[in-house]
């Protein structure tokens with residue numbers, strides 16, 4: 001392992017060791033998220049999403065590890081977006097806006113938009129400024145709060161979009177909520193026939209066991225492909241991204 005890789009691993013460990021605070025606040029506790037914002041504003045070209053993503057990847061590799069989907073797994077998300085070509089998109093877990101920039105920069109359909117939930121007020125603020133710097137503010141609404149406590153916001157978004165459901169959902173928040181939030185989406189008909197559901201951090205070692213099991217057992221409801229890769233900025237640690245198509249039961 002190179003010195004740079006070791007340093008990134010140590011930086012990840014530092015965040016994980018502070019897990020209680022990390023889970024409660026969504027931040028690593030050492031100011032890395034605010035430092036990321038400063039770095040992006042200082043180094044990335046304004047109005048250039050790719051430059052913003054590159055700056056975020058560089059910061060995570062050279063300064064402090066971040067829980068972005070990152071540049072190894074990012075292309076899996078890109079391919080899924082190309083496949084579904086969505087108009088109404090939901091993200092749960094904005095963090096600092098990396099995937100929001102990645103998603104919004106690839107929304108090609110007329111009137112397409114991303115609604116992104118972030119539980120941390122500080123992260124929401126950082127994400128909004130990073131998205132603004134990328135020139136994508138008109139394509140993204142960052143909502144401060146947990147998805148399961150703000151279903152009304154998601155319903156209103158769909159109403160305003162004149163869309164019966166989300167065409168694409170990206171799950172990238174705390175893993176214990178993947179299963180219950182998916183069920184909320186299904187029960188509230190916020191996903192429809194053909195909707196894409198992409199989930200990060202689904203690797204066997206760290207992924208949510210209940211949602212992994214659900215995907216395996218309900219192939220008729222969620223036609224899933226698991227893309228194996230590695231955890232963000234940690235090339236030695238296996239992880240995967242799942243891409244599922246939601247299927248409504250066939251009426252007999």
Ligand code: MG
Nearest residue numbers: 068172200201
């Ligand atoms: Mg993730």
